[in-house]
Amino acid sequence: MRDYRELISDRTLYFASDVPFQTELGALLPEVRIAYRTWGTLNASKNNVILICHALTGSADADFWWKGMFAEGGAFDETENFIICSNVLGSCYGTTGPISPNPLTGRRYGSDFPLITIRDMVNLQHRLLDELGIAELQLVVGASLGGMQVLEWGFLYPGMVKAMMPMGISGRHSAWCIAQSEAQRQAIYADRDWRDGWYREDAPPAGGFAAARMMAMCSYRSYENFQTRFGRNQTESSLYEVENYLHHQGEKLVERFDANTYITLTKAMDTHDVARGRGAYEDVLGSLRIPVEILSINSDVLYPKEEQEELARLIPTAGIIYLEEPYGHDAFLIDTEKVSRMVREFMNDRASGGDQDVS
Numbered sequence: 001m002r003d004y005r006e007l008i009s010d011r012t013l014y015f016a017s018d019v020p021f022q023t024e025l026g027a028l029l030p031e032v033r034i035a036y037r038t039w040g041t042l043n044a045s046k047n048n049v050i051l052i053c054h055a056l057t058g059s060a061d062a063d064f065w066w067k068g069m070f071a072e073g074g075a076f077d078e079t080e081n082f083i084i085c086s087n088v089l090g091s092c093y094g095t096t097g098p099i100s101p102n103p104l105t106g107r108r109y110g111s112d113f114p115l116i117t118i119r120d121m122v123n124l125q126h127r128l129l130d131e132l133g134i135a136e137l138q139l140v141v142g143a144s145l146g147g148m149q150v151l152e153w154g155f156l157y158p159g160m161v162k163a164m165m166p167m168g169i170s171g172r173h174s175a176w177c178i179a180q181s182e183a184q185r186q187a188i189y190a191d192r193d194w195r196d197g198w199y200r201e202d203a204p205p206a207g208g209f210a211a212a213r214m215m216a217m218c219s220y221r222s223y224e225n226f227q228t229r230f231g232r233n234q235t236e237s238s239l240y241e242v243e244n245y246l247h248h249q250g251e252k253l254v255e256r257f258d259a260n261t262y263i264t265l266t267k268a269m270d271t272h273d274v275a276r277g278r279g280a281y282e283d284v285l286g287s288l289r290i291p292v293e294i295l296s297i298n299s300d301v302l303y304p305k306e307e308q309e310e311l312a313r314l315i316p317t318a319g320i321i322y323l324e325e326p327y328g329h330d331a332f333l334i335d336t337e338k339v340s341r342m343v344r345e346f347m348n349d350r351a352s353g354g355d356q357d358v359s
């Protein structure tokens with residue numbers, strides 16, 4: 001089975017644990033492995049840690065997919081902070097997921113990989129931090145699936161987290177988002193090479209998976225972005241440029257990602273609901289006492305700004321800032337200069353007085 005190793009930095013570190021991992025929904029993974037990267041140095045007080053949580057198709061290589069955020073004086077400054085990014089549970093970039101060998105059967109998990117939740121991802125990250133001797137996080141930051149993890153950190157380990165910055169996200173996955181995910185999954189299932197998740201290594205469900213990514217791309221960008229970028233332009237072979245672009249994006253993901261992994265992670269995103277098992281949604285958000293800066297992307301059609309405004313209204317310790325960009329949801333990955341400045345400003349504010357205990 002392809003293991004995507006060639007797409008992972010050789011600076012990646014691995015923590016393998018043979019302590020079984022119990023998932024929120026009752027499955028037991030007999031052993032787990034976590035792929036992670038670190039930058040900078042942990043200070044003597046162990047209180048300069050920033051945890052980055054990645055989005056759906058990201059990896060631990062944050063200096064690759066969030067390159068513009070790493071600079072002296074920027075969001076992730078290696079001269080000041082000890083920065084950690086771990087690949088999420090269920091991914092295909094080094095952490096245990098559907099492409100990993102299942103110790104119980106000797107073959108890859110494939111579609112036997114259990115349904116996991118955002119809380120499972122955070123609990124596994126916590127196991128890694130425990131191993132690294134880290135008990136305090138100066139900042140937990142991430143967007144999209146990463147933003148879901150940021151919020152869950154605030155509920156699962158509130159004593160560890162000093163500040164959080166979730167971006168382009170809601171407190172629970174909307175019907176709109178679940179619908180997008182399901183339509184994308186159905187495109188994968190409809191591919192005759194899907195074989196219930198037991199596709200051949202040399203014959204992944206490429207057409208269906210590419211179609212899923214094309215749909216996703218339409219939700220990650222915006223009307224304005226496509227209109228100004230492609231308009232009604234056509235290629236020499238009469239394809240509209242926007243069609244050509246989507247085909248390219250579909251093929252690119254098929255090359256670098258695994259279809260079962262995509263199913264696992266999108267289903268995990270659909271479980272996202274910070275109130276599950278905790279009480280009424282408003283009360284749960286109202287109980288947070290950690291300083292939160294919510295970043296909202298004005299052109300995001302997937303997680304519209306009303307969702308971040310709801311979070312800001314319900315979390316007593318939250319502020320909200322807007323990234324005014326035409327790109328849509330993916331703006332957090334595109335205008336990294338602005339996003340980096342916003343993260344830095346939040347950290348600077350916290351360092352100069354916003355640091356009091358808000359409980």
Ligand SMILES: CC(=O)SCCNC(=O)CCNC(=O)[C@H](O)C(C)(C)COP(=O)(O)OP(=O)(O)OC[C@H]1O[C@@H](n2cnc3c(N)ncnc32)[C@H](O)[C@@H]1OP(=O)(O)O
Binds near residue numbers: 245
């Ligand atoms: C191990 C790993 O790989 S994990 C890290 C990679 N994954 C991630 O970073 C996840 C998050 N990242 C992303 O989703 C994206 O990379 C983003 C949002 C940062 C940027 O998206 P991109 O696809 O790079 O940018 P953009 O939308 O401008 O598209 C550029 C691509 O479309 C192609 N393109 C542009 N216009 C057209 C067109 N009219 N027709 C066909 N192709 C086109 C470009 O040639 C380019 O191709 P390339 O990526 O093969 O060089």
Ligand SMILES: N[C@@H](CCO)C(=O)O
Binds near residue numbers: 057
């Ligand atoms: N475009 C990004 C973000 C999706 O939320 C990704 O593929 O991970």
